[in-house]
Amino acid sequence: MxxxxxxxxxxxxxxxxxxxxxxxxxxxxxxxxxxxxxxxxxxxxxxxxxxxxxxxxxxxxxxxxxxxxxxxxxxxxxxxxxxxxxxxxxxxxxxxxxxxxxxxxxxxxxxxxxxxxxxxxxxxxxxxxxxxxxxxxxxxxxxxxxxxxxxxxxxxxxxxxxxxxxxxxxxxxxxxxxxxxxxxxxxxxxxxxxxxxxxxxxxxxxxxxxxxxxxxxxxYYNVDESAPQKALSFTEAATMCKEKIEYAVGLRMVADVPVGSFLSGGIDSSIIASIAQKLHGGIQTYSIGFEGRNFFDETSVANRTAIALGTKHENIVLSDEKIFNHIDLFFDAMDEPFADSSAINVFHLCKCVKEHITVALSGDGADEVFGGYNKHRALRMSLNPFYRSLLSAIRPLLSTGSSSRGSMLKNKARQLHRLSIGMGKSTRARYAYWAAFSNPNDVHRTLVNPYQGNPSFYDLLPKKIECLNDFLYADQNIILPSDMLTKVDKMSMASSLEVRVPFLDHHVVDLANSLPSSFKIKGSTTKRLLRKGFKNDLPSEVFLRPKHGFEVPLEEWTKTVFSDRIEQFIQKDFLDAQGLFLYKPLRQIFESNQKEGGAETSAFLYSFLVFQEWWARINLIDG
The missing domain is CATH 3.60.20.10 (Aminohydrolase, N-terminal nucleophile (Ntn) domain)
Structure with missing residues (x-):
């Protein structure tokens, strides 16, 4: 690249x-x-x-x-x-x-x-x-x-x-x-x-x-929300998807430099690494973990998967000290402010991997194409009258304070609360609500010029989101290019590493988009096509493992190691001169986060920090 x-x-x-x-x-x-x-x-x-x-x-x-x-x-x-x-x-x-x-x-x-x-x-x-x-x-x-x-x-x-x-x-x-x-x-x-x-x-x-x-x-190309449905059985569709994914991986193995693969131990990266290993043998795989933070660590699962696949595996274990010793290099990579905190992981993964290879294969895109996110299961629940009635009845009992990602239990409570709120909205508003990380009230009250209209991506949403496929089309048009692929491009290019994404081969995408929603998620089972197609290729543990995002302990960090960096930008004279943010509400949110924390306030403060770090750097460039 x-x-x-x-x-x-x-x-x-x-x-x-x-x-x-x-x-x-x-x-x-x-x-x-x-x-x-x-x-x-x-x-x-x-x-x-x-x-x-x-x-x-x-x-x-x-x-x-x-x-x-x-x-x-x-x-x-x-x-x-x-x-x-x-x-x-x-x-x-x-x-x-x-x-x-x-x-x-x-x-x-x-x-x-x-x-x-x-x-x-x-x-x-x-x-x-x-x-x-x-x-x-x-x-x-x-x-x-x-x-x-x-x-x-x-x-x-x-x-x-x-x-x-x-x-x-x-x-x-x-x-x-x-x-x-x-x-x-x-x-x-x-x-x-x-x-x-x-x-x-x-x-x-x-x-x-x-x-x-x-x-x-x-x-010249559209993610077509009106794609004709193929008349295939579920088994036939899973077999065809497998064949196209295998071909896509094979194409992406061609290079005149060393090629390896990311491996988290989840379904997506395990499929890619498995195919690459079968095609070429001796493939080098890499995973990342956090020292002393089991909730955020994936290395043990990745190790067992790598042994089963026979890859040459290496774990990259991060500590808070290592991350923050390189935090300025991470902020330097922000060509445009980007506050998906998983970018921190991707930055360090790519930085370490580049020491060994020039091209890496990744499982990115599978969630948006085959239905892998928790919000995709939530959508199916929101379209079911039984679940709608049940959550409507218990909504008053759900704590508005359930906003933490810091543990599995707290994260489940947060997800259930967001699910119940989203069910009370129209389908398009529900999509926008579930896509947000920060509280809209925090955003609007801290900006000098708050924007009150519909999100810019409303024009990219289907007029009605009536099934999972509609939701996936929206993800492919919005989340993929703006979030997931931006993250991979900026963080990999910061280390001159090329990352290839076989699940986004357009032949794979076109086939998946032509298949019924029920082939992708049924009940609580996500990515049904991938589970069926590759069930004999991967250890059963890979399919039994709950969905785990590529997350960092952001709530803790905004109250500790990021706290001083955030606070240095919450200065009245600085903010008044910049003309973008209001001092008083920002100070209130910062102090509230120090006392109580929460996923939404930490996400907002981290976004504010990334913006200010970018602002400081971009203004050093002559233009």
């Missing part, structure tokens, strides 16, 4: 200092090579390379076509590049490298943007025509790779990260709606960005731009 940046339609030349600082801001995404090309009329493309396929200098970017007319910068991998190369060669195309980059370049030259429909991979790219001075941008189907855009009278600026746009002079003013939603959900829902005027190119979308023609966006 790599980092890309460009500016088309620029009216003034850029200094070598600006170009260098812009490229250097992406160096962690591509430590192996960096270069840029300035074209006529000051248009330019830049690239930082993490070499994975064809490690030779001939595959460095920006890459030029043999005729010199076309240029490409590209972040990602085309997993079916061998088949695409074969087809292009049969049509008379001659290749100079063995890279997937050249395959994408030649395919776009031959077929234009229609070529993307043939690609199986993840990517964000810019394809520039020097004759027409038009650029074609594209992003993969599921939004695995990011692409930020800023369009103004000075043309179109784009990059894999916000920091590079800051270096190119994009004004950084905070979008009030985006700040509100970030504090509420712990991430900024796409296509919003925390920086006003900046947007993210939507997944499955291309964008054509020239100074004369303006912007034309085209959606």
């Amino acid at each position: 790599c980092g890309i940046v460009g500016w088309i339609g620029n009216n003034a030349p850029l200094s070598s200092k600006v170009l260098l600082s812009t490229l250097n801001s992406l160096k962690h995404r591509g430590p192996d090579h960096g270069n840029h090309v300035v074209f006529e009329h000051n248009n330019f493309l830049g690239h930082r390379r993490l070499a994975v396929i064809d490690l030779e200098a001939r595959s460095n970017q920006p890459m030029k076509s043999p005729c010199g007319r076309y240029w490409l910068v590209y972040n990602g991998e085309l997993f079916n590049h061998a088949d695409l190369r074969h087809n292009l060669s049969n049509s008379g195309t001659a290749f100079l490298t063995s890279s997937d980059t050249e395959v994408l370049l030649q395919g776009l030259m031959a077929y234009g943007k229609d070529f993307i429909k043939e690609v199986n991979g993840f990517f964000a790219f810019a394809f520039y025509d020097t004759l027409t001075q038009e650029v074609l941008l594209g992003r993969d189907r599921m939004g695995i790779k990011p692409l930020y855009l800023f369009h103004s009278e000075d043309g179109l600026r784009f990059s894999s990260e916000l920091k590079a746009l800051k270096s190119l002079g994009v004004p950084f003013h905070i979008n009030p709606q985006a700040l509100n939603e970030y504090l509420l959900y712990s991430y900024v829902p796409e296509p919003l960005c925390l920086v006003d005027g900046v947007v993210k190119l939507s997944p499955g979308t291309t964008l054509q731009y020239s100074s004369k023609g303006g912007i034309i966006q085209t959606r």
Whole structure:
């Protein structure tokens, strides 16, 4: 994977200092090579390379076509590049490298943007025509790779990260709606960005731009909520899903650098590691745990799973001391504020894994595609008249103080309370409520400019959420690109590690989305298709283990080791000058958290801290 940046339609030349600082801001995404090309009329493309396929200098970017007319910068991998190369060669195309980059370049030259429909991979790219001075941008189907855009009278600026746009002079003013939603959900829902005027190119979308023609966006792929249901039995469907997942893993094992796999001991990562081990043998697997914190530790289960699978396994055990000795490096990785606290785990996992491998396989995406979250079971309960009546009757008995994630018992009480509240809302409002981590009242009363409207992602929700599949479509459009995949991209790229996600192969996603909701969850059983398809491939313990999030002891940390860092930003003079937050309610929430704690207040304060750490760093960048 790599980092890309460009500016088309620029009216003034850029200094070598600006170009260098812009490229250097992406160096962690591509430590192996960096270069840029300035074209006529000051248009330019830049690239930082993490070499994975064809490690030779001939595959460095920006890459030029043999005729010199076309240029490409590209972040990602085309997993079916061998088949695409074969087809292009049969049509008379001659290749100079063995890279997937050249395959994408030649395919776009031959077929234009229609070529993307043939690609199986993840990517964000810019394809520039020097004759027409038009650029074609594209992003993969599921939004695995990011692409930020800023369009103004000075043309179109784009990059894999916000920091590079800051270096190119994009004004950084905070979008009030985006700040509100970030504090509420712990991430900024796409296509919003925390920086006003900046947007993210939507997944499955291309964008054509020239100074004369303006912007034309085209959606080439949708997570289709009206996908035709396949007439398969449950057993047939499970077998077909297994075959497609196995094929997806096989495609993602191809690399010219070492490949390993994450392994938590849960269903998703165990399936991926099992397939990789069968295909290649001797696969290296990695898990992460917390010293002295059994509720948050996964290493014992991962060890037993690794022994059963026969992988070469390594546990990465974190302590509070180790985490906080590197906390500034973690905050440095926040290109845009992102407060899903599990990112701390992912950051350290990737940092340690990178010492051994360059590519890691991950089980991300299975929950959103096959129905694995507790909220998915909660949705089915909320649609059942019996459970609705039962929870309505006992709602007054449920404690409003049940808000802690600190133990299994407290977490169950918190979940039951949120379930009962959600059942009293419309289906779309229920989705938004269950997606939130912070209390909306805390968010609204602490902001100078609170946003009171519907969440930006309402337009991405089905008009009615009447079954599990509707909920999963929403997750695939919202949670996946904005939260889960953003987390993996930012935290892995901070250590120059490429993470591949076989469950999000579009053939797997399309098949799963064509199957009935009951194939995914029935009663209290989640991920039925995966359990059925892989029941003979994994230890029974993997399937019996309760769902366990990739969590950290955030409630404790906001009252202890994070406390001083949070409090340093709750200063009246500082907040007044910043003009975003109100001092008095923030102080009240902070003091309340110190005394009582709770999942919602700790989530809000952590989101506030991450924002302020980002603010301090982004304002050091010249722009």
